[in-house]
Every structure is written in C-alpha cells, then in structure tokens.
Amino acid sequence: MSCKKVNGLINSLIEGNISAAEEAEIKAHVKTCQKCGAEYKAALALKNVFSDMKEEPKLPADFNLKVWDRIGAASSPSLADRILGYIRKPVFIAPAGVLVAAVIFGLFVMNPGVVQDKKAELASAEPAVKTAEKQEITKIKKAVTYIAQKQSEDEKQIVSAEPVKEDIIKEESKDILKVNQFAAVNSAADEKIPQPLKGNNEKASAAPVIAAADKSIVVTPTPAEIEVKNNVINGVKGERLVIKYRLDNEGQVEIRIYDRTGRPVVHFYEKKPAGVYEFIWEGKDDSGSLLASGIYTVYIKTPLVEKKIKSAVIR
Amino acid sequence: MEELDLQEVKKAVSGDRQAFDRVITAYKRTVASVCLKYMRNNEEACDMAQEVFCKAYEKIGSFKFDSKLSTWLYRVAVNMCINRLDALKRRKYYETDSISADESCDKAAVDVADSREGQDVLAEKNQLRECVMEAMENFEPAERSVVILRDIEGIDYDEISRILKIPLGSVKSKLSRAREKLKQKLVRKMGEKNEL
Numbered sequence: 001m002s003c004k005k006v007n008g009l010i011n012s013l014i015e016g017n018i019s020a021a022e023e024a025e026i027k028a029h030v031k032t033c034q035k036c037g038a039e040y041k042a043a044l045a046l047k048n049v050f051s052d053m054k055e056e057p058k059l060p061a062d063f064n065l066k067v068w069d070r071i072g073a074a075s076s077p078s079l080a081d082r083i084l085g086y087i088r089k090p091v092f093i094a095p096a097g098v099l100v101a102a103v104i105f106g107l108f109v110m111n112p113g114v115v116q117d118k119k120a121e122l123a124s125a126e127p128a129v130k131t132a133e134k135q136e137i138t139k140i141k142k143a144v145t146y147i148a149q150k151q152s153e154d155e156k157q158i159v160s161a162e163p164v165k166e167d168i169i170k171e172e173s174k175d176i177l178k179v180n181q182f183a184a185v186n187s188a189a190d191e192k193i194p195q196p197l198k199g200n201n202e203k204a205s206a207a208p209v210i211a212a213a214d215k216s217i218v219v220t221p222t223p224a225e226i227e228v229k230n231n232v233i234n235g236v237k238g239e240r241l242v243i244k245y246r247l248d249n250e251g252q253v254e255i256r257i258y259d260r261t262g263r264p265v266v267h268f269y270e271k272k273p274a275g276v277y278e279f280i281w282e283g284k285d286d287s288g289s290l291l292a293s294g295i296y297t298v299y300i301k302t303p304l305v306e307k308k309i310k311s312a313v314i315r
Numbered sequence: 316m317e318e319l320d321l322q323e324v325k326k327a328v329s330g331d332r333q334a335f336d337r338v339i340t341a342y343k344r345t346v347a348s349v350c351l352k353y354m355r356n357n358e359e360a361c362d363m364a365q366e367v368f369c370k371a372y373e374k375i376g377s378f379k380f381d382s383k384l385s386t387w388l389y390r391v392a393v394n395m396c397i398n399r400l401d402a403l404k405r406r407k408y409y410e411t412d413s414i415s416a417d418e419s420c421d422k423a424a425v426d427v428a429d430s431r432e433g434q435d436v437l438a439e440k441n442q443l444r445e446c447v448m449e450a451m452e453n454f455e456p457a458e459r460s461v462v463i464l465r466d467i468e469g470i471d472y473d474e475i476s477r478i479l480k481i482p483l484g485s486v487k488s489k490l491s492r493a494r495e496k497l498k499q500k501l502v503r504k505m506g507e508k509n510e511l
Contacts (some may be wrong), residue, residue, distance in 0.1 A: 014494055016467070042501035046494070050448045050466045052440065057347035057360050064339050067368045 003029075010043045013215045014050075156266045224306050231311040234285025235290045241311050243279040243300060247272055251303035255279055257311075258297045265291060290315070324384050327374050332360045335375070339368050342385060346392045352463045355448065369499060373393045382477050389464075397456045445499060446482035450500045451493075457481060458493045465490055 006029045012018045013026070030037035053160045062067065112163070225246040245253070257266035265285040284293055291313055298309040319341045326334035347369050351360035371391055378387055451459050460479055464470045465486075478481045 010498075011491065011494065014498075038502050038506060041505060042498045043506065045443050045501050046447065046497055048440065049444045052444055053448075053467045054469075055354065057344070057351045057364070058357050059347055060400060061366075063343055063347075063361070063365070064336055067339055067365050067372075068336075068366055070369045071372050089491065174506060308331065 003033060003036050006030070007034070007039065010036075010039050013040075013043050014047050016047070225302075226300065228308055228309055231309060232314065233281075233311065234281050234314050236315050238282065241281040241283075241298070243281075243298065244276065244308070245275050245279065245300065245302055246276045246304065247302060248304065249274050253277070254299075254301040256299045257281065258299065259291070260294055262298075265296070281311070318383055318385060324378075324380075328378050328380075330376070333374055337503055338384065342388050343368070345385060346388055349389060349392045349463070349468060350396055352467050353393075353400060353459075363390070363396060367395055369383070370395060385476050386474060387472075389470075390480070393460050393464075393478060393480075443504070446500060446504055447497055454493060454496075457485075458489050461486055461489045462493045462497075466494075474477075 006026055009022050009026050014282060026040060030040045056092055060268050093107070169285065192203075227242075229242040229244070230239060231241055233239040233241050247253070250271065252269070252271050255266070255268040258264050266281065269288060279300070287290055293313055293315045296311045296313060298311050300307050300309070307308070323334050323337055327338045342451035347360055349355060350363040351365065354360045354361070354363055363505070367388070371388060374391070378384065422486060445473060451462060454462070455480060461475060464475045464478065465472070472483055472486050476486050481489075
C-alpha cells in the first residue's frame with residue numbers, strides 16, 4: 001500500500017469511518033514506514049483529544065430563571081416592534097425605494113411648476129421696500145441716461161447753430177420735460193437721497209450730478225449698493241482693494257476678512273451716518289502686517305446689504 | 316437532540332413566554348455544550364448560553380422557519396461565542412491569550428515531570444489536549460467552528476453548512492485543512508517528546 005493511500009485512510013480514521021480491514025492495512029504499512037507511523041500516531045492522538053473534549057456542561061438548576069432575569073421584566077415584543085421588524089425585511093426595502101422614487105419623480109419631474117412656485121415664493125420673500133427702492137433707482141438711472149443723450153445731441157446743435165445755451169435749455173424737448181415731471185413727481189424719493197450724495201460732496205464722487213432745465217430739480221442717481229474695485233491685490237506693490245458702499249440712513253457697518261482656514265484677519269465695525277463710503281484694504285491684517293498670498297473672503301454687512309466677496313492677495 | 320414541536324416553536328416565535336421557556340429547557344444543554352467548546356470554562360459557557368437565549372428571545376421574531384430552530388440557535392451561539400472571544404482577545408483579558416501554544420505545551424511538560432508515576436498517561440493526554448486547543452485558537456473563526464461542530468459536537472456536514480451559512484464543499488475543505496494542521500502539530504510535539 002502506498003503512503004498516499006495510507007494518508008487518506010489516516011484522515012478517514014479521524015473522521016471515524018474506517019473499516020477494521022483498512023485499519024489493519026495501515027498498521028501493516030506503518031511498521032515499515034516511519035513517516036506514516038508518526039502520522040498514524042498523531043491521528044490517533046487527535047481522535048482521542050476530540051473524544052475527551054466531548055464533555056458536557058454543568059448547568060445550574062436555575063438556568064431558566066437566570067435567563068428570564070436577564071431578559072428582565074420585558075414583556076413580549078410590542079406590536080410596533082413586530083411591524084417594524086416586518087417592514088425592515090429586505091423584501092420590503094426595494095418596493096419602498098421604488099415608491100419614494102416615484103413620489104419624487106411625480107412631484108418634481110412631472111410637475112416642474114412646483115419647483116418654480118417654490119422659487120417664486122422665495123423670490124417674493126425679498127422685502128417689498130427694497131424692491132420698490134430698486135425700481136425707483138432704475139427709473140432714475142434711465143432718465144439720467146436719456147437726459148445725457150439728449151444734452152449731447154443738443155450740444156452738437158449748439159456747435160453748428162451757435163445759439164445761446166440758455167435758449168436751448170428753454171427749448172428743451174418734450175422728453176426732457178417728461179423726465180423733469182417725473183423727477184418732480186418723485187421729489188419725495190429724491191429727498192430721501194442722503195445729503196452727501198447731493199452737490200459737491202467729495203464722498204459722492206461716483207454719483208454724477210446732472211442738472212435739468214429747471215435748476216431747482218436735481219436728478220441724482222444713486223450708486224450701486226456695493227462696488228468692488230481691484231479684488232486681486234499685491235500688498236507689496238501697494239495695490240488696494242476698494243469696496244464702495246452706501247448708507248441711506250445712519251447704520252452699523254461690519255466688515256470682516258477671513259483667510260482660507262476661516263480665521264478672521266481683519267475686523268471693522270463702525271456706526272456711520274448716511275452717505276457713500278469706501279473701505280480700502282491693502283492686504284494687511286489688523287496689526288498692519290502684510291498677509292500671505294492666497295484667497296481671502298471679505299464679508300460686508302450694512303443695513304442695505306450683506307455680501308461675501310472673494311479677494312486674492314499675491315506677493 | 317430532539318427537536319421541539321413545531322406548534323411550540325410557533326408560539327415562542329409569536330411571543331409566548333411560556334413557550335419560549337420550553338425552548339430554553341429543550342435546547343439549553345445543546346447551546347451550553349457548544350459554548351463550552353469555545354469558552355473552555357464551564358462558568359463562562361453557562362453565562363454565554365444565558366446570553367444566547369436572551370438574544371434569541373429578542374430576535375426570535377425574525378426566525379423564518381426555513382431551518383430547524385436548533386440550527387438557528389446554534390448559529391446565534393456560534394456567532395456570539397466568536398464575537399466574545401474576539402472581544403476578549405482584543406482586551407487581552409483572555410487568560411491564555413498571553414501564553415503561546417508552545418509555552419503551554421512546555422508548561423504541561425513540566426507538570427508531567429512533576430507528576431507521579433502512574434499519572435503519566437493522564438498528564439500526556441492533558442498535554443496533547445492543551446496543544447490542540449491552543450492551536451485551534453489561532454485558527455480563523457470558520458475553521459475553528461467547523462472542527463468544534465463536526466469533530467467535537469458530531470453535527471453532520473449539511474447542518475454545519477446551514478449553521479455557518481457556507482457551502483458544503485467549503486465545510487469539508489476547511490475541516491480537512493484544520494485537521495491536517497492539528498495533526499502536523501501533534502506529529503511535531505510527539506516527535507520532540509520522543510527525542511527527549
């Protein structure tokens with residue numbers, strides 16, 4: 001008998017399904033083969049060890065009671081638990097997923113009006129006063145553009161016909177009259193425009209002042225709520241970020257600049273009267289040290305606007 | 316092992332406490348026996364068996380009757396024992412964890428030397444048993460479970476396949492590999508002893 005066959009029989013010996021004849025064959029082989037002999041002895045020992053390990057546990061008499069103690073006073077699982085357990089079965093997960101997807105599809109894809117309604121709702125949430133103010137500013141801007149256009153046309157006529165300037169003003173077009181009427185009607189709104197914007201106030205440099213035919217009516221366009229100039233700056237070369245903002249009434253102005261990690265590097269809080277102002281940043285922190293190159297976020301909050309602006313500092 | 320009547324099992328599954336008490340009575344010995352093979356300590360095995368029944372009580376609602384209740388309880392017991400041993404091993408509280416198989420065998424050999432003549436056979440058996448158990452601790456969980464369930468508990472292959480949720484072929488191959496490792500371990504130990 002070959003060693004390979006004996007090895008197979010030895011494995012069967014551990015399993016316990018070996019005939020007496022086969023065992024006799026093994027015994028005959030191991031007398032002449034030392035290696036198989038060692039394997040045979042080890043297999044017998046292993047079988048004995050397994051047999052010894054078949055010991056029975058010694059259970060305490062109050063085993064059941066101890067189990068119930070552990071379970072505690074808990075009653076049988078509640079109906080809700082059972083329903084939840086049933087729903088959590090994988091059989092229900094796929095249909096539930098399909099149902100949810102169908103609802104979402106039905107709501108937002110088949111009926112996009114819902115989304116648009118939501119957007120409209122959100123848009124209308126903007127304060128009505130602010131909207132009216134914007135409309136007013138747009139109207140005035142249009143009027144000013146029109147007057148400027150007409151004036152330039154008139155000036156050309158003056159050069160060619162050399163009439164007296166005052167006459168031209170008297171012969172103003174109907175359109176100009178219309179604008180003036182509009183300005184007169186909106187004089188109440190004009191009064192709201194802060195004083196620094198009117199006349200030769202330096203702070204109001206961004207606001208061109210155009211006088212119409214009637215000198216008592218001054219149409220003054222208001223600047224945008226915020227103007228940002230040069231938001232890529234090189235602090236070493238003295239370049240500056242300029243943020244121009246407007247206050248219609250006295251109000252608190254808050255400007256903070258954050259680096260990329262969210263750390264505030266510049267703080268500016270001040271209560272200012274109505275007017276147009278400029279905030280200038282030279283790429284320095286509160287202590288006056290030049291900041292490292294990178295992207296910075298400028299947060300500005302006025303009674304009119306709250307905005308975040310990205311600015312890059314290069315060196 | 317006698318299986319509990321199906322009606323009793325259904326009652327237990329539906330939350331009947333008295334029926335579940337009969338489940339405990341019917342299977343406590345089987346469950347504790349498996350726990351003992353893993354935990355190697357009667358007290359810990361009883362403790363573990365109690366926990367197995369607590370878990371079974373909690374989860375019996377999910378029993379689907381696609382196997383015998385005993386198979387399901389075996390599965391719960393095997394999984395809980397493996398988890399407990401892993402946790403003990405991680406925490407290094409398991410007393411034999413710090414002793415390697417070889418050290419354990421050497422310790423047993425000293426005991427043999429100290430023992431009186433006549434007790435040599437018993438001491439040798441203990442020594443070999445200790446070696447086998449220590450070697451099994453280093454097996455992967457499925458290999459160890461296959462040896463315990465087949466060679467010690469005497470459960471048939473199909474049942475083991477269902478308990479461990481692995482294919483029948485894997486059960487056989489894992490068992491064959493595990494037996495070979497144990498056999499070679501004993502060959503080496505017995506060879507060393509003969510040299511002495």
